[in-house]
Amino acid sequence: MLVFCLSVMIKLFFQLDASICPEKCNCSSKNAIHCSGPHIKDLESLNLPCNMTEIHITGTNVTYLQDVFSRMVELQHLILSSNNISLISPAAFKGLRNLTLSRNKLEVLPPGLFLHLHDLSKLTLYRNPLKSLPEVLFGEMRHLGSLWLYHTKLSTIPDFVGLNELNLFHNLKHLQKVYLNSTKLQSLPGDFFTASSELQEVFLDNNPWRCDCQILGFREWLLKSMEIVINVPSLTCQSPLALQNISLVALTADHLKCPPTTAITYQMFSSSYSRTLASLVMEHLTSSWETTVRAVPDMDTSTPTSIPLATPGFTYSYLEDVGQPRFHFSEVPTQTSPSVIVQTNSVRGIDLTTLAWLDEIPARRSAKPYFNTRVAYCQLFLCLYSLVLALQTVTIVFSLYVMGKTRQLLHSRNTPAQPVVLIKFLRR
Structure with missing residues (x-):
């Protein structure tokens, strides 16, 4: 009876498994x-x-x-x-x-x-x-x-x-x-x-x-x-x-020959320098804009003294998370947020030296005193390598000299002594 019950249960189990698959x-x-x-x-x-x-x-x-x-x-x-x-x-x-x-x-x-x-x-x-x-x-x-x-x-x-x-x-x-x-x-x-x-x-x-x-x-x-x-x-x-x-x-x-009038993107990956550069550009543009507004007497008083959000010309945008400022030079209107844009034409009294200053940013950046530690380390390692190489050469030459002298000494010890023949005995 027990065997029968077990067989029925096993059969039902396999039938259930077959129905699931x-x-x-x-x-x-x-x-x-x-x-x-x-x-x-x-x-x-x-x-x-x-x-x-x-x-x-x-x-x-x-x-x-x-x-x-x-x-x-x-x-x-x-x-x-x-x-x-x-x-x-x-x-x-x-x-x-x-x-x-x-x-x-x-x-x-x-x-x-x-x-x-x-x-x-x-x-x-x-x-x-x-x-x-x-x-x-x-x-x-x-x-x-x-x-x-x-x-x-x-x-x-x-x-x-x-x-x-x-x-x-x-x-x-x-x-x-x-x-x-x-x-x-x-x-x-x-x-x-x-x-x-x-x-x-x-x-x-x-x-x-x-x-x-x-x-x-x-x-x-x-x-x-x-x-x-x-x-x-x-x-x-x-x-x-x-x-x-x-x-x-x-x-x-030089391979690409990107003309300055087209959209050129300067990608700088140093976040610390990017933040400093962003603040400098903002301060300079703000001061230039305020100076220009004060210098134009016939400008409408309703003209905003802040820099517009979208104008054709130079665009500067700073990306906070990555720390990559990007500069775009183009003749078509661009929209960035946040951004600082200076209009290059169709506005009276704009100080055009602003654009010249901004255009010289890469040159000014390269003109700063810069100590290349990588080159210094390379020169130091080259000197150390030359010194080690000279020491190895001296060691090899000295070893060869010692080996030669040792070989001569061993060769002289192994040479049999020449017999001495008594030719004449003198008595006094």
Whole structure:
């Protein structure tokens, strides 16, 4: 009787297990399920169990990914590679640690798709026809360690020109590996990776880099990050034709020949100097503006004595979080906030020496006395190296001399004594 009861219970257990595991899926592991095949077109019809921690769905004909996984509170690893997914519900994912969406047909991603993935450590999106990324794509993924975006059609990435709190990677402080190779990227802002202080590997090769004046900031970052950027020599210009195949790290301002009348961005990464420079510019512009207003008697008294917020001409903007002041010279109106702008024409009485003073800022900066400690250290190390080399040479010569003398001494000791023959004995 006991044996019969046990057999019935075992049979019911296996029947229950069979009813939980979807058809044509592998449920051999206790908390994992593997489903594949072109017959799968809708994940809702699979009736996936909610207690799984790992789900693999590959090689299907699923085109729309609904929010079937959002109610699976125990799910940690979700692999959805090599499907035909082209559309995803914004609430499709929640609480994952590993998400793989590679080899699908995703061209766009809905904003906020990953907002609820606070514990995600690996995100894989490679080999998708992605053309752009939403500005609030990653949200609060503070634990993300690796991001795979290679072999996509990304041509632009939200940059916000250095505002750290709005940077695409602002919250990815623990990001260690970034794969952005084999995309359509032509340029990146110089401060794109500054928020990710734990970066170990960055792949940027096989991209069609456009070498113009806007790439100078990225080049500066590249020179400072050669130990983490993989295969730096392969990062070469694809356009313009005159600079084709030239390495990005070999570029100079002379190569680019940026005319002074176009928009030139001076990117300075020293936050302490940037703050000092910002205060100097503000003080000078304010005093110049007040002096000009007092010098023009026929100006309307209703004219504001503060600097306007948007005028064509010179624009100075200071970015507090990154500490990168940017100077723009252009003939078209620009809008920055906060900014200090001086109008170069169509206003009577403007002191034009202001622009000349501002134009000389880089020259004045370079004209300041500067002691290059790096050169001094190099000279000191060179002297020490020469001294050590001389000591080694003297030691080797002295050792050879001692060895030669020792050999002569040993040779003389081993030489047999010559016999002495008594020829004549003299007696007195």
